[in-house]
Amino acid sequence: MVRTITITGTRSISAEDDDRLDVLFDDYLLPFGNAHFYIGGAAGIDTATLDWLAENTSATLTVVVPCTVIDQPQSASSAIASWQGHNRLAEVIELAAPDLDTSAYHARNRYMVDRSDFVIGFPRGTDQTSGTWYTLNYAADRGKPRLVVPV
Template sequence: MQQEKSACFTGQRPESFCSDSREFKKLEPKLKMLLKRETLQAVQQGYTTFYCGMARGVDILAGETVLSLKADFPEIQLICVIPFPRQPYYWADSWISRYNYLYDHSKRVLISPAYSPDCYHRRNRYMVDHSDLVIAVMAQETERGGTASTIRYARKKNKPVISLLYNNEIFIR
């Protein structure tokens, strides 16, 4: 019997890609196409479990992508790794709706019962520790922030990382 393989997504929030939400909305179809391509490739390689950190931006787009593929690949599952219950509390309604949809249609792991300064960091480590592959999407290479930290941690743990960099309307692998 083949061992189950899992992957997690990490990526930056909308403001890292564009200065305004309307511009990010225009970019979303490209990001979703990219995430679909990478997720399909992972499924074809035997990955069946996908972890999503539930942040605005790449995380939520990745979760939506996994759920959109379930009709064709019923064996795949989405696990939402929630840093703390009130994560989306101050978000715009459109992001809260998307968060709630993912929450309602997936398995969930709660990292902390309340906000703590390290709950996002612990969420990222949990996802890497439970994954065999990390798929990262960034607007620019940086040494700072949660995505960069997650990539460094994955490499330290000898996990393969697919890094996709958005650069002037194209993605570089």
Template structure:
């Protein structure tokens, strides 16, 4: 049975080696990465880009990238990852926000959760905060969707 998942996570990933993230994704995303699974990934830097690169290179799952505005508006790291994985991306959704501020990112996060059955969150280690990652995880909880929280 196909499973649809939203991936959300911190943009601050420089405190770990890239190989650490690869091992982390293999362990916590690999279990869900079947031919029938569908992942929704935000088009931002950090966890979004790293997860996109890992999924594109290590799974046959369907991948949809969701940008709050357009892909071109995203940071260089993010659109380079999208460009590099273009052949593996099934769909790019550009929600068309004119200003990339907190409300646009929250709308993008809600859109992804609304289209998913589960949320996989990679928040920065520490107490739960008001970050976009926690907002997405908590929105999933409000919707009664299962959540897997893996602090980084």
């Protein structure tokens, strides 16, 4: 049985975070390198984990976006297109929300969690109103295990 895992995390990462993220991903993603990951198509942790997983594992990767790929930030849409071009993505799911807003991101996150066994979250801070904590709490409400890795 292949484990299915949702990745959620902060959009606010900087170039200074890159070395630290590599260490965190080695420690907390590599053990699941043969899983099926659902990854949001936003900038930040979404793009960083997509790039790292595609380069360092044989994991199956599904990217889910709330509207369309071209509605995502340039860095995210470029990463998605690049990995599609290298045949590293099993699927790109565009949920076609009418507006790219908080409710669309929450719907995307629920979609991913509902299809996963496990959620790994990379929050920055403890603000329970962030999208990362929303997703982790949604998973908790459904009795799904979570791994919280602070950034």
